[in-house]
Amino acid sequence: MLRKTLFGWMAMLLLAGCTSDQQFRPENLAKRDLDFVTDTHIQQLDTLLKSLMKKLYLRNPRELSKTADATIESRIDLIFSLPPPLIFDELGGKESIDAMLLGLDPEYQGDRVFAVMVGLAGMLDQAYDNKEEFFILDTLDQQKLYNSARNLEVLAWRLKTRVDTNGTLLLLTNHLDPADPNLSFERLFGKMIALQDNLAMIVSQRNGRTINLILHGLATSFLAI
Template sequence: MRLHSLLLACLISSLLLLGGCATNSASNFKLSNLAKSDIDSVTDMHIKEVHKLCRELTIKLYKRNPRELAKAPPGTTVKKRIAQIFSNQRIKGFTELNGAKSTKAITLSFSEEYPGDRVFALMAGLSSMLFAAYNYQDEFFLLDEIDQQKLYNSARNLETVAWQLNNRRNSTGERYILSNGVSENGIRNLSYERLFGKLISLQDMMALLIADTTNRNITRVVQSAASMTFLPI
């Protein structure tokens, strides 16, 4: 019980630090909150923070890779891409990606044969993978369940994606998608790595909290971040 309380306190503190100070709780109260446990409320906060970080990552990747947005259908903007990435297409797959979603869409973004918008394929895949880890729900209530193994697996998959983003190259030696780099002054830009680090830590902390709450174990997998395979969600 002490571990559960400690994990809950740590996760709430992390979310508040990442998302800024909370507003007045009374003004944000909803009747539906009566049907939520503490874990449900923390899960909801967590999902919002994950969405926020994914949106931030999408914007940064498009700024770094304008050539990818140029491959999109005419009139497509970053704002429209974000709306697509977080739409219900995450559940059934993206038409532009031939129905691919989750890790299949991520794999497509690092395929030499893929001619389309790689940032879209990557972030559409990440978004749908993380959404699947939460049973395709944006909000949780008392009778809802969540699988700690899916959360853990998604964290390991994020590590794999972060490695591929920094290291996967095409036949000419160019990275498929630009991210971290070094400026002309020799200053390293690790902002993308930090975003992935936040996402990974949130998923891991949530997995531990759910495992402790439900008295279920997490099957830990020894897998190199350089692995080309993803764990099932």
């Protein structure tokens, strides 16, 4: 058994050396398997968030026009080029859930897409304790990860239901025309929810701690992170 285990580890090391030479960093020696998994989840979330932000601007170009000389790329870079926490003067210092609520307030006159995305990205950052990379001494809270997944569900629902005084949606997302449906927003949210739920389960099993579950569909308000 020991001999097989040693051969297994040797094979893994050789495979890693053959495929990841250019990606190896000395810092990686201070990482566990869970840290690599967590880093991958964070990278995937960032990719999905950027795609969501771009789609929201394309569906709601009036929001982009509220900021002089702004482009979709410049607004995306403004969020994702900064380390957490994400705090901006144009949002009155509001972040995380408060920024999302601001963006979906019928009285708000600013860039709703920016407010929602600052809030969403900040809320997810908080689920990872505002860390952009994980190492052996870092820890994760399975409940925060689980709650963030429920908050994604709440946001997806609110985007489809929040309207102004004229009954017009504050932000357009899915296009439900039977002749030409577009459910790309649903798919993006579904992927992010699955990522957070998956990692919450992994961390729960690793920590030996249970998650306080909420029955599917019952979360209609944002949960604390």
